[in-house]
Amino acid sequence: MVHAKLLRRMRPAEAFANLLYPPACLLCRATLPPVPPQGITHPLCRKCLEAMPRCGPPVCQQCGVGLPGAFDAIARCAVCRNNPRVFEMARAPWQYQGPVQDAVRQFKYHRRWRIGRWLAEGMAITAQRSFPLDEVTAVLPVPLHWLARRLRGRHPSADLASAVARSLEKPYVPQALRRSRWTRTQTRLGWRQRFQNVHQAFIAQGPLVRHRSLLLVDDVLTSGATAEACALALKAAGARRVFVLTAARTPLHR
Numbered sequence: 001m002v003h004a005k006l007l008r009r010m011r012p013a014e015a016f017a018n019l020l021y022p023p024a025c026l027l028c029r030a031t032l033p034p035v036p037p038q039g040i041t042h043p044l045c046r047k048c049l050e051a052m053p054r055c056g057p058p059v060c061q062q063c064g065v066g067l068p069g070a071f072d073a074i075a076r077c078a079v080c081r082n083n084p085r086v087f088e089m090a091r092a093p094w095q096y097q098g099p100v101q102d103a104v105r106q107f108k109y110h111r112r113w114r115i116g117r118w119l120a121e122g123m124a125i126t127a128q129r130s131f132p133l134d135e136v137t138a139v140l141p142v143p144l145h146w147l148a149r150r151l152r153g154r155h156p157s158a159d160l161a162s163a164v165a166r167s168l169e170k171p172y173v174p175q176a177l178r179r180s181r182w183t184r185t186q187t188r189l190g191w192r193q194r195f196q197n198v199h200q201a202f203i204a205q206g207p208l209v210r211h212r213s214l215l216l217v218d219d220v221l222t223s224g225a226t227a228e229a230c231a232l233a234l235k236a237a238g239a240r241r242v243f244v245l246t247a248a249r250t251p252l253h254r
């Protein structure tokens with residue numbers, strides 16, 4: 001079972017440290033209940049876990065957005081119906097709301113790597129449940145421009161992607177895709193502008209992606225414009241299918 005493999009067991013030194021300093025929830029700092037020496041560590045308290053909204057079902061078969069009230073298991077949202085996506089399927093364990101938003105921001109902007117590792121564990125479980133992983137032969141992140149990586153000194157999507165690749169025991173191939181030009185941050189852009197902003201902003205390495213099915217990893221999926229532009233570049237270079245995995249999904253198209 002993936003759970004057992006992904007969740008770490010405590011080492012004796014760690015168990016001793018936990019006696020002296022009881023572990024606290026990574027988000028709200030509440031003291032966590034003591035874990036038996038052979039038990040499984042869980043870095044969030046029950047209250048935070050229960051407040052984290054999961055993604056569906058029912059969700060759009062293609063982009064994974066929640067479709068409250070949908071009965072059809074293969075329903076697609078209006079956006080995907082009107083403009084079929086280039087990627088095959090996008091999925092995320094959580095909705096980008098409440099403590100999930102907090103967790104992603106803490107990881108992304110405050111370098112809280114333990115939260116990132118925990119997010120990656122949830123993502124790996126979602127990937128196992130949702131994607132035909134037998135055919136996936138490489139995991140890669142949505143790339144950052146080299147200058148942005150240099151300026152920020154970190155690349156959160158790459159951290160998530162490499163952790164997911166390790167959990168799923170798949171090759172991690174970040175060099176398969178790169179940004180060909182600088183793009184504005186998507187945060188303040190409208191729906192249509194987001195697609196224009198990232199249009200033709202990526203280049204894939206043919207020999208690394210040709211005839212392969214790939215797992216593309218990012219932190220949050222909002223409009224899907226970035227994932228779409230990546231998938232377009234990967235397919236133009238000969239990729240067979242592209243599955244998109246993020247930690248969180250914005251609940252409604254904005």
Ligand SMILES: [Zn+2]
Pocket residue numbers: 025026027028029030044045046047048049
């Ligand atoms: Zn908590």
Ligand SMILES: [Zn+2]
Pocket residue numbers: 060061062063064065076077078079080081
């Ligand atoms: Zn959709």
